[in-house]
Amino acid sequence: MGWSRKHLLGLEDVGRDEITTILDTASKFREVLDRPVKKVPTFRGITVVNLFFEASTRTRMSFELAEKRLSADVMNFSASTSSLKKGETLRDTARNIEAMKVDMVVMRHPSPGAPHFLTNHIDASIINAGDGPHEHPTQALLDLFTMRENVGDLQGKRVTIVGDIVHSRVARSDIWGLVTMGATVTLCGPKTFMPAEVEAMGVTVSHDIREATADADIVNILRIQRERQEGCFLPSLREYTDLFGIDSDRLAAMRPDVLIMHPGPINRGVELAPDVADGPRSVILDQVTNGVAVRMAVLYLLSRVRASERVDEPEILAEVTI
Ligand code: CP
Numbered sequence: 175m176g177w178s179r180k181h182l183l184g185l186e187d188v189g190r191d192e193i194t195t196i197l198d199t200a201s202k203f204r205e206v207l208d209r210p211v212k213k214v215p216t217f218r219g220i221t222v223v224n225l226f227f228e229a230s231t232r233t234r235m236s237f238e239l240a241e242k243r244l245s246a247d248v249m250n251f252s253a254s255t256s257s258l259k260k261g262e263t264l265r266d267t268a269r270n271i272e273a274m275k276v277d278m279v280v281m282r283h284p285s286p287g288a289p290h291f292l293t294n295h296i297d298a299s300i301i302n303a304g305d306g307p308h309e310h311p312t313q314a315l316l317d318l319f320t321m322r323e324n325v326g327d328l329q330g331k332r333v334t335i336v337g338d339i340v341h342s343r344v345a346r347s348d349i350w351g352l353v354t355m356g357a358t359v360t361l362c363g364p365k366t367f368m369p370a371e372v373e374a375m376g377v378t379v380s381h382d383i384r385e386a387t388a389d390a391d392i393v394n395i396l397r398i399q400r401e402r403q404e405g406c407f408l409p410s411l412r413e414y415t416d417l418f419g420i421d422s423d424r425l426a427a428m429r430p431d432v433l434i435m436h437p438g439p440i441n442r443g444v445e446l447a448p449d450v451a452d453g454p455r456s457v458i459l460d461q462v463t464n465g466v467a468v469r470m471a472v473l474y475l476l477s478r479v480r481a482s483e484r485v486d487e488p489e490i491l492a493e494v495t496i
Pocket of ligand 1: 230235313439
């Protein structure tokens with residue numbers, strides 16, 4: 175029981191006990207966020223850089239807030255205004271930033287494996303904040319946290335993920351995390367949106383939205399990634415909405431206590447109708463709130479390992495409570 179990793183690059187090889195440690199630690203930080211003073215001194219003297227090579231609203235702001243709530247020194251890097259524009263390489267950029275004595279790097283990059291590449295070139299702890307269509311582990315962890323908060327233990331819970339699975343790093347990380355935690359996962363969408371041999375990940379595939387959502391405890395709806403549609407994946411957005419969009423009629427055919435989730439940003443009126451996104455079954459903004467606590471927990475656990483202190487769960491929980 176505990177956490178011994180220096181980096182968080184994905185959820186594919188992260189075990190049940192490790193995920194439970196993160197979620198339990200996040201619960202303690204979630205309590206901190208409800209206090210009048212939403213800050214702990216844990217990261218005094220630790221410097222974190224947010225290295226974003228791709229657009230982001232939620233992940234970038236959530237990490238920055240998590241770092242500030244932990245009292246870290248925070249630097250933000252934006253590719254569009256950096257010396258990458260003058261031809262500097264990723265490796266040189268990272269090594270120069272590390273030379274400023276940075277302890278941890280949060281990285282979003284359009285290329286799968288970019289955060290893994292960085293671990294071979296700098297000593298800082300690396301957190302993957304989304305690498306192309308590969309993984310987005312902290313999004314999956316905040317999804318798991320929000321699910322657990324609402325439906326309890328995920329063992330045996332039925333989760334349906336709807337949409338653009340093939341382009342989705344969120345889907346990939348969600349699937350690894352959910353299967354590890356014992357949930358039953360169904361993927362639903364057009365055949366062109368399903369990765370080849372995805373069943374090998376331990377999921378079921380359906381192309382019938384009513385069948386796939388009828389008994390689901392949780393329906394997690396993904397964004398149609400217009401920026402990644404280079405092939406002929408869809409005849410039209412309108413056809414997608416007709417066949418797979420979640421509106422109030424489709425919601426009415428689901429369980430009355432179903433949980434509606436979406437990682438954001440939402441294409442309103444495409445994959446999700448506005449009245450469902452903003453309706454009583456939606457926990458979309460709770461996901462965002464919980465994301466700060468989950469990212470505080472990930473930063474905290476990695477920093478402890480970086481300080482070469484093997485942590486045990488009771489010790490973590492005791493300290494976070496202070
Ligand atoms: N969910 C998510 O990753 O959103 P951003 O792209 O805004 O960070």
